[in-house]
Amino acid sequence: MTAVIPYVSKAPQGRAGFAQLVRAEWTKFRTIRAWVIGSLLAVGATVVFGLLGSSVQGSCNVAACDVPTGPGGEAVADGFTFVHRSLAGDGSITARVGALTAEDTAPPGERNVLPEWAKAGVIVKASTKPGSAYAAVLLTPGHGVRMQYDFTHDLAGPATARWVRLTRAGRTLTGYASADGVTWTRIGSARLSGLPQTVEAGMFTTSPQYTRVSSGVGLSAETWPTTATARFDQVRTTGGWASGAWHGTWPSGQGLGPEGPGPANGFQESGGVFTVTGTGDIAPDVAGVVGLGVTPGRILAGAFAGLIAVVVIGALYITAEHRRGLIRTTLVASPRRARVLAAKALVLGAVAFAVGMVGAAITVPLGDRMVWSGGGYVIRVAPPAMVRVIVGTGLLFAAAAVLALGIGSILRRSAVSVAAVIMLIIVPYILAYGAIVPPGATQWLARITPAAAFAIQQVIPRYHQVSGIYAPAEGFYPLSPWAGLGVLCAYAAVALGAAMVLLRRRDA
Amino acid sequence: MRYALNAEWTKLRTLAGTAWLLVGTIALTIAVGAATAGATTCPMTGCTQDTVKLSLTGIYLGQAVVAILAVLVISGEYTTGMIRTTLTAMPRRTTVLAAKAVVLTGLVLVAAVVAVAGSLVAGRLLQPGLTLDSPALRAGLGAVLYLVLIALFGLGTATAVRDPAVGVGVVLGLLYLFPIMAAAIGDQHWKKHLEQVAPMTAGLAITATKNLHDLPISPWKGLGVLVVWAAAAMLLGGLVLRTRDA
Numbered sequence: 001m002t003a004v005i006p007y008v009s010k011a012p013q014g015r016a017g018f019a020q021l022v023r024a025e026w027t028k029f030r031t032i033r034a035w036v037i038g039s040l041l042a043v044g045a046t047v048v049f050g051l052l053g054s055s056v057q058g059s060c061n062v063a064a065c066d067v068p069t070g071p072g073g074e075a076v077a078d079g080f081t082f083v084h085r086s087l088a089g090d091g092s093i094t095a096r097v098g099a100l101t102a103e104d105t106a107p108p109g110e111r112n113v114l115p116e117w118a119k120a121g122v123i124v125k126a127s128t129k130p131g132s133a134y135a136a137v138l139l140t141p142g143h144g145v146r147m148q149y150d151f152t153h154d155l156a157g158p159a160t161a162r163w164v165r166l167t168r169a170g171r172t173l174t175g176y177a178s179a180d181g182v183t184w185t186r187i188g189s190a191r192l193s194g195l196p197q198t199v200e201a202g203m204f205t206t207s208p209q210y211t212r213v214s215s216g217v218g219l220s221a222e223t224w225p226t227t228a229t230a231r232f233d234q235v236r237t238t239g240g241w242a243s244g245a246w247h248g249t250w251p252s253g254q255g256l257g258p259e260g261p262g263p264a265n266g267f268q269e270s271g272g273v274f275t276v277t278g279t280g281d282i283a284p285d286v287a288g289v290v291g292l293g294v295t296p297g298r299i300l301a302g303a304f305a306g307l308i309a310v311v312v313i314g315a316l317y318i319t320a321e322h323r324r325g326l327i328r329t330t331l332v333a334s335p336r337r338a339r340v341l342a343a344k345a346l347v348l349g350a351v352a353f354a355v356g357m358v359g360a361a362i363t364v365p366l367g368d369r370m371v372w373s374g375g376g377y378v379i380r381v382a383p384p385a386m387v388r389v390i391v392g393t394g395l396l397f398a399a400a401a402v403l404a405l406g407i408g409s410i411l412r413r414s415a416v417s418v419a420a421v422i423m424l425i426i427v428p429y430i431l432a433y434g435a436i437v438p439p440g441a442t443q444w445l446a447r448i449t450p451a452a453a454f455a456i457q458q459v460i461p462r463y464h465q466v467s468g469i470y471a472p473a474e475g476f477y478p479l480s481p482w483a484g485l486g487v488l489c490a491y492a493a494v495a496l497g498a499a500m501v502l503l504r505r506r507d508a
Numbered sequence: 509m510r511y512a513l514n515a516e517w518t519k520l521r522t523l524a525g526t527a528w529l530l531v532g533t534i535a536l537t538i539a540v541g542a543a544t545a546g547a548t549t550c551p552m553t554g555c556t557q558d559t560v561k562l563s564l565t566g567i568y569l570g571q572a573v574v575a576i577l578a579v580l581v582i583s584g585e586y587t588t589g590m591i592r593t594t595l596t597a598m599p600r601r602t603t604v605l606a607a608k609a610v611v612l613t614g615l616v617l618v619a620a621v622v623a624v625a626g627s628l629v630a631g632r633l634l635q636p637g638l639t640l641d642s643p644a645l646r647a648g649l650g651a652v653l654y655l656v657l658i659a660l661f662g663l664g665t666a667t668a669v670r671d672p673a674v675g676v677g678v679v680l681g682l683l684y685l686f687p688i689m690a691a692a693i694g695d696q697h698w699k700k701h702l703e704q705v706a707p708m709t710a711g712l713a714i715t716a717t718k719n720l721h722d723l724p725i726s727p728w729k730g731l732g733v734l735v736v737w738a739a740a741a742m743l744l745g746g747l748v749l750r751t752r753d754a
Contacts, residue, residue, distance in 0.1 A: 053689050056698035294694060301692030304685055312677035319673070323587055376694060413525075414673035415583065419576045422680045427569055430684060434691050437565060438557075441547040473691070 021334055021343040029347055032320075035313050039355050042309035046359030047366070049302025054294075054367035055374060067285055068131030070151040071194055073382040074460075078130040078151075079280025080206030082123070082249045083267045087201040091239020092167035093122045095203060096181065097139050098231035102207075103277065107224055116142025117467055118207035119282065120230030122166045124173055125200050126192070128249045133194040135173035136204070136282070137164040137187065139230070146465070147175035149190040151284050154465040157187040168239070171195045181234065202246060203274060205230045208281035211467055225279055227265070232274040246274075285379065286460055286468040294378050295475045296389055297457035299367035303393060304426060306359050310352045310397050311421045312414075314404030317348050319414035327508045338500040341409060345496055348405055349398040356397030360390040381459040392456030392485060399453065399488045400425055406495025410502055424491070425450045433472045446472045447479055450491045455484025512598055512607035519590075520581065520611055529577040530619040533655075534626065537570030541627035545634040558718040559638040560647045563631025567651055567712065570623055571658045574616055575679045578662030581608050582745075583672035591754045601749045605667060609742065612659050620655035624648050643717035650714025650731055657731070658683070661707065661738040667745025682737075683708045700724050707737040 029035055070076040102114045121138025135149035137157070145157035145164065161177035165184065174189040207228035248267050267276040318341075321327040334340050364386065371378050400421065408417040428451035432442045446452055455477035462470045470476035477484055520526050544565040548557060582605075585591035598604050628648055632638050665682075666675035686706030693699045703709040703724035713723045713730030720726065725733065 049689065053692050056693050056695040298692040301688050304688050305681060308677050308681045312673045316673050415576050415579050415676045418673045418676045419572050419680060422684065423569055423572050426684050427572065430687055431565070431568060434687055437544050438548045441544060
């Protein structure tokens with residue numbers, strides 16, 4: 001009787017770790033030619049449609065498009081009537097400001113009122129060059145006394161004060177306000193990094209364009225320039241001021257305002273009383289109906305073509321296994337079913353992230369150049385926001401693909417899954433951002449549907465000190481960029497979690 | 509042709525998904541339309557907004573469900589291999605496609621009439637200012653025709669593409685990508701042109717009853733543009749079906 005020696009394979013024993021599972025899923029992905037080609041097509045579609053859109057962005061005349069940038073790199077408006085002298089080293093300026101009055105600039109039939117953010121006050125500015133660093137203490141018709149500096153910063157002061165004071169010590173500027181010129185309230189202080197030894201300082205008046213939003217489903221606004229006049233007296237200076245007369249200058253960075261100084265702009269002095277008339281604004285520029293230019297988010301409108309392709313691949317990545325029966329082999333090889341879906345989500349998410357990020361990284365700079373060469377204007381944004389838009393587009397693609405995978409695993413029907421994801425992400429986008437539904441519904445759609453994720457493409461923050469139309473259709477979203485992306489990620493996580501539970505319970 | 513129609517009707521009728529998709533079309537269209545009409549506030553002095561169009565907002569979503577049904581009518585046969593049986597039984601391929609188109613048109617027509625009528629009734633209840641005058645009836649009739657044309661557009665495209673997921677992706681991409689691109693374009697001239705040729709923006713002009721001069725294209729002309737899209741898709745699908753192996 002011979003003993004039967006069982007056969008033992010000499011091949012090394014296979015391992016069943018998560019890394020092996022990820023490798024298996026990656027092999028499945030890369031060996032299906034249609035999916036690889038589809039991923040490349042998704043990048044191509046993002047770029048081609050983005051550039052097609054960028055090539056027809058229209059043009060604006062050269063003077064209106066010549067928008068300066070502030071110390072932070074963002075586009076700004078920097079137009080005002082500036083009555084100034086040089087200040088070397090430390091010093092201060094104090095003045096009493098009368099109420100702002102409106103010059104008659106309104107179109108026939110409109111009331112002649114000043115915008116609530118018209119400004120008059122004292123200012124210390126690095127130079128008269130548009131976009132240079134500054135700090136100012138100013139009166140507004142609608143928001144009391146404010147201290148503002150370097151365009152994007154705004155501090156609230158007392159509501160009823162008439163006296164304003166700005167003191168300089170090195171690069172630190174401190175603003176004060178007072179109702180009677182005796183007791184002073186400190187508003188705040190600012191450290192301006194780009195401030196030279198000798199600065200220009202004095203009084204200023206400016207008034208932005210008046211905006212009236214027409215209500216309705218679509219957005220429309222009427223705007224007209226306004227001009228404000230303010231009376232300054234009791235002007236006192238201390239420190240290293242240059243002797244001689246006050247100069248009047250109109251920095252040309254008008255941005256939102258009309259080009260160049262209007263006929264009424266200027267100043268008069270008699271017996272220590274200055275009457276200063278100005279138009280324009282000192283504020284960050286905003287895009288949209290009342291502003292100029294194109295945001296990088298608009299350049300990425302073509303990304304929707306790539307997004308649809310990624311969603312199709314994401315749904316097929318699981319439904320094709322069910323259709324061909326490969327899922328049974330997969331689950332025999334890896335009986336822990338939830339881990340299979342996790343590995344799939346990882347591989348698919350990585351591919352979709354790469355597709356979205358590469359597509360955006362090519363489209364944004366190229367589209368930017370095409371808009372400029374077509375005579376258009378792209379709102380300049382700070383570099384970190386640009387990086388966030390490009391990386392964020394990749395993350396948006398990844399989350400959308402994982403959502404498609406989850407829904408595909410639940411429904412096991414590719415066509416229905418693709419349509420469901422498109423209805424969840426793209427249709428709310430069209431309804432909300434195309435301003436097809438009323439504004440109230442728009443705000444909710446941009447909060448609770450996965451379309452909230454497009455907030456990641458918002459580059460211009462909402463400035464409370466600038467009147468504008470902050471609607472989703474103009475690129476302003478109700479949620480912050482990362483919170484918006486989080487909404488889509490939550491949908492994807494819930495879908496994937498439900499898919500894991502159902503895959504374990506159901507027959508494959 | 510009678511046998512072909514009978515066969516297609518039997519196939520579509522006995523699929524569990526068909527009834528669900530038709531019910532989904534109706535429910536989604538009415539629900540979204542009613543939600544939009546309910547969210548619209550109108551001053552007592554008179555509504556400046558196009559309440560008929562707002563009540564029909566559900567079409568934006570309902571058409572996607574119609575597109576799924578249209579794609580599955582043909583792509584479903586390719587996934588299961590049924591198409592080979594079908595073409596063996598009925599070797600005249602154009603007849604097969606024509607029969608599918610007729611059956612699909614009939615089903616979508618019924619669902620669209622219910623969905624549009626329901627949306628208008630819901631709009632009437634929520635917005636007392638909505639009167640069912642002749643422009644409103646034209647919008648309603650047009651919306652029904654719009655959904656039928658979307659179904660034919662989807663059927664033709666899917667016949668050319670074959671895979672259900674890719675078919676739905678292409679159909680919905682062609683519907684939804686154009687309005688997004690148009691909204692992002694700054695040049696008014698190009699924007700208008702894009703909205704005139706795109707299947708969704710041109711086709712949905714039929715649902716407007718106010719400010720007709722602001723539309724990119726007049727209502728019936730816009731529906732004509734969609735007819736061209738649907739006809740082109742059906743023609744392409746027919747050619748591919750005739751010339752390619754199944």
